[in-house]
Amino acid sequence: MVEFLQFTLSGVVFGMIYAAVALSLVLIWRGTRLLNYGQGGMAMFTTYVAIEVVYRTGSYWAGFVVALAAGIVLGAAFQLTVIRPTMNKPPLNGVIVTIGLLTLIEGLAGIFFGGQYRSFPAAFSVTGLKIGTTPLGVSRFDVFTALAVLATTLVLAAAFKYTTAGLRMRAAAFNATIARLSGIRVARVLTVGWALAGLIGALAGVLVSPSTFLYPNSMDTIFVFGFTAAVIGGLDSPVGAVVGGLLLGIALSYVGGYLGSDLTAVVALGVLVVVLMIRPGGLFSGARIRRV
Amino acid sequence: MSSAAEVAPAGAGESSTLVLEGLVAGYGGVIALDGVSLSARAAAITAVLGANGAGKTTLLRAVSGMIRPRRGRVLLGGADLAGRNPEQMVRAGIAHVPEGQGVIAELTVEENLRVGMMSWRGATRRAPARAGHARAANSRAERTAALDEAYERFKPLADRRRKLAATLSGGERQMLVIARALLARPRVLLLDEPSLGLAPRVMTQVMDLVVQLSRENGLTIVLVEQNARAALAIADHGVVLNLGRVVASADARTLAADVALRHHYLGF
Numbered sequence: 429m430v431e432f433l434q435f436t437l438s439g440v441v442f443g444m445i446y447a448a449v450a451l452s453l454v455l456i457w458r459g460t461r462l463l464n465y466g467q468g469g470m471a472m473f474t475t476y477v478a479i480e481v482v483y484r485t486g487s488y489w490a491g492f493v494v495a496l497a498a499g500i501v502l503g504a505a506f507q508l509t510v511i512r513p514t515m516n517k518p519p520l521n522g523v524i525v526t527i528g529l530l531t532l533i534e535g536l537a538g539i540f541f542g543g544q545y546r547s548f549p550a551a552f553s554v555t556g557l558k559i560g561t562t563p564l565g566v567s568r569f570d571v572f573t574a575l576a577v578l579a580t581t582l583v584l585a586a587a588f589k590y591t592t593a594g595l596r597m598r599a600a601a602f603n604a605t606i607a608r609l610s611g612i613r614v615a616r617v618l619t620v621g622w623a624l625a626g627l628i629g630a631l632a633g634v635l636v637s638p639s640t641f642l643y644p645n646s647m648d649t650i651f652v653f654g655f656t657a658a659v660i661g662g663l664d665s666p667v668g669a670v671v672g673g674l675l676l677g678i679a680l681s682y683v684g685g686y687l688g689s690d691l692t693a694v695v696a697l698g699v700l701v702v703v704l705m706i707r708p709g710g711l712f713s714g715a716r717i718r719r720v
Numbered sequence: 721m722s723s724a725a726e727v728a729p730a731g732a733g734e735s736s737t738l739v740l741e742g743l744v745a746g747y748g749g750v751i752a753l754d755g756v757s758l759s760a761r762a763a764a765i766t767a768v769l770g771a772n773g774a775g776k777t778t779l780l781r782a783v784s785g786m787i788r789p790r791r792g793r794v795l796l797g798g799a800d801l802a803g804r805n806p807e808q809m810v811r812a813g814i815a816h817v818p819e820g821q822g823v824i825a826e827l828t829v830e831e832n833l834r835v836g837m838m839s840w841r842g843a844t845r846r847a848p849a850r851a852g853h854a855r856a857a858n859s860r861a862e863r864t865a866a867l868d869e870a871y872e873r874f875k876p877l878a879d880r881r882r883k884l885a886a887t888l889s890g891g892e893r894q895m896l897v898i899a900r901a902l903l904a905r906p907r908v909l910l911l912d913e914p915s916l917g918l919a920p921r922v923m924t925q926v927m928d929l930v931v932q933l934s935r936e937n938g939l940t941i942v943l944v945e946q947n948a949r950a951a952l953a954i955a956d957h958g959v960v961l962n963l964g965r966v967v968a969s970a971d972a973r974t975l976a977a978d979v980a981l982r983h984h985y986l987g988f
Binding site: 598602608613 | 784786805806807810811815816818822823824825826827831834835836838839840900904
């Protein structure tokens with residue numbers, strides 16, 4: 429019973445990280461119908477930037493803030509320079525460009541920061557919390573991780589729902605033609621979408637790296653899990669991304685805990701395949717029909 | 721007799737006349753519009769007619785910037801707007817309602833309407849319709865007032881403001897897209913097949929609305945219609961396109977009376 433509780437709680441924590449990655453993928457997918465394979469790579473790179481700042485300033489929070497800012501800049505810069513030219517081209521062009529980005533950014537990280545594993549500090553204690561003498565299987569930092577992603581998601585959801593900028597983004601995502609005819613500068617809105625995705629990806633990178641170490645490929649697995657979570661949620665739905673992340677995190681935690689941690693990646697890919705076969709629109713697609 | 725003389729229509733006059741000169745546009749290697757010239761007056765309905773593939777929709781798309789004209793001029797109030805993108809065109813006063821009752825289905829009715837005001841911020845101020853109208857142009861209060869005005873005019877939308885646009889009937893959707901276009905406060909309204917797919921009774925309502933917008937609000941209306949008979953019944957002027965060229969341009973009544981032309985190009 430205690431074991432089950434521990435697995436569940438740590439599943440929630442990792443699930444929130446997958447949710448963050450999924451959310452960043454959804455933000456880009458909604459606006460551009462493009463899956464950004466470079467998302468994990470961008471998050472890895474911004475975490476390296478954070479580590480350098482932390483070592484130089486001695487302040488975790490300076491690194492944290494710089495990572496998020498770097499995520500925004502990287503996302504926007506990437507959209508402006510290499511994605512925008514592919515926008516009126518066949519969709520595959522954009523996909524290949526993002527794969528190219530992943531290769532490029534992982535190569536650059538190797539050149540700049542070296543290929544060795546580096547440990548990334550955590551903001552709070554990573555020793556497990558206990559109730560009485562019962563270990564919960566999560567640390568203070570894990571709680572911070574879950575809350576940080578939750579807060580980001582809620583702020584984002586509220587901004588989408590209640591602000592004019594949010595409405596502009598939704599209108600551009602749902603129907604670019606009508607949005608443009610109504611005066612929305614859709615190209616600019618898409619850049620903002622990439623910047624937000626960069627921010628959330630950077631958050632995921634900073635939050636996951638204390639438990640995975642940091643190296644040029646360190647976000648690859650997280651990216652696959654985040655992608656799986658996004659597909660479970662339907663790629664179009666921010667809420668779906670978060671729920672998908674949580675479901676996957678908890679499921680993988682049980683698999684890792686009860687069956688062995690070397691099975692998690694296989695199970696994640698299995699889930700991905702099954703979802704794509706049975707409900708390719710994701711769990712939250714409902715009966716909505718997409719016009720092509 | 722008519723109240724039009726007392727209430728000066730919002731954008732009426734020379735500055736709202738839309739003039740197209742030698743407009744050429746197309747897709748890839750296909751020229752869909754081959755040197756079209758026409759003039760659409762303020763407070764009047766100009767019907768653009770012709771068979772499928774005559775270039776009617778392309779004409780509207782070229783005017784609103786959805787496609788870039790290859791040659792020619794799009795003059796509004798004397799300024800050449802050709803080559804601008806849709807975001808700029810709507811700010812310059814040209815609102816385009818594309819065919820197919822294009823609501824944003826995933827947004828609520830009210831959100832759809834708010835999208836209609838997205839061109840307000842940073843827009844160049846146009847001549848105010850009423851005194852004191854322009855000063856507070858971007859304030860929340862004025863946005864709310866504009867929404868209320870839209871609900872007042874389109875009452876069925878008011879009852880459904882929190883509903884997703886996907887749940888609306890065809891007629892309500894057409895109402896919503898026109899209301900949305902009006903919230904941009906255009907001088908020129910481009911309507912592409914507003915009657916398409918509507919029940920006859922609803923179609924009559926939409927046509928009445930178009931008349932009202934031209935007579936009472938003084939909008940310059942360019943109406944593209946497959947249903948030439950219905951369009952000529954409300955239009956002041958008619959332009960007939962065939963294979964991307966103007967084959968006839970005359971008073972609507974004259975066109976409707978021209979049996980040979982009707983038979984040849986308009987199918988009635």
